[in-house]
Amino acid sequence: QVQLVESGGGLVQAGGSLRLSCAASGRTFSSYTMGWFRQAPGKEREFVAAIDWSGGSTYTTDSSGRFTISRDNAKNTVYLQMNSLRPEDTAVYYCAAKAGPAGPAVVALQGRYNYWGQGTQVTVSS
Numbered sequence: 677q678v679q680l681v682e683s684g685g686g687l688v689q690a691g692g693s694l695r696l697s698c699a700a701s702g703r704t705f706s707s708y709t710m711g712w713f714r715q716a717p718g719k720e721r722e723f724v725a726a727i728d729w730s731g732g733s734t735y736t737t738d739s740s741g742r743f744t745i746s747r748d749n750a751k752n753t754v755y756l757q758m759n760s761l762r763p764e765d766t767a768v769y770y771c772a773a774k775a776g777p778a779g780p781a782v783v784a785l786q787g788r789y790n791y792w793g794q795g796t797q798v799t800v801s802s
Contacts, residue, residue, distance in 0.1 A: 678702045678791040680771045685796030688761055692800070696756040698771030698793055706749040709774040711783055712756045714767035714798075721770065725756060726783035734780045761800045768795040 684696040698710070711726035725745040727733045733745050744757040754771060772789035782788050 678705075678708070678773050680773060680791055680793035682769065682771045682793045682796040685769060685798045687799045687801065690761060690763055690800055690802050692761050693757070693759045694761065694798060696758070696769055696771075696796060696798070698754045698756075700752045700754070700771075700773060702752070704775075705752040705773075707776065709776065709778045709783055710745075710747060710754040711772045711774065711789060712745060712754075713770045713772060713786060714765075715770070715795075716764075716767040719767075721786060723784040723786070724769070726778075727754060728777055728783075734783050736784075758798070761798075763800045763802045766798060766800050768797050770795045 679701040681699045688694055707729055709728045712724040713721050714724050715721040724739050725735045727745045727747050742760045747754045771793040773791040774789045
C-alpha cells in the first residue's frame with residue numbers, strides 16, 4: 677500500500693511559478709512510475725506529466741517547456757515545478773503512482789495508476 681500526500685498548491689498570478697510536492701509512503705517508491713494529473717472545474721481529469729524510475733519523463737504539449745517533473749527517491753518525493761502559469765492551469769492537481777515501468781503512451785492513462793493522492797488546489801489569477 678502506498679499513500680500519497682500532495683502539497684505546494686496555492687494562489688498565484690499569471691506568469692508566476694509554483695512547485696508541487698508529493699510525498700509517498702512505502703519502501704519501493706523508487707520502482708514506481710509517478711504521474712501528475714489535474715482536474716479543472718467542470719472538466720475531466722487530465723494527464724500533466726509523469727516520471728519513471730530512471731528519471732525519464734513524459735509531458736503533454738501544454739506542459740512541455742513550462743512544467744518540470746522530478747523525483748528524489750531518497751526522500752520518496754516527486755515534484756512538479758510549474759512556471760509561466762496561466763489562468764487555464766487552475767485546477768486540482770493530483771499525484772498518482774503506478775507500480776513498475778510504463779511507456780509514454782501508458783503513463784497518460786489514469787486507469788493504469790494504482791494509488792492517488794487527495795489533490796492540491798492551484799489557482800492562477802489573471
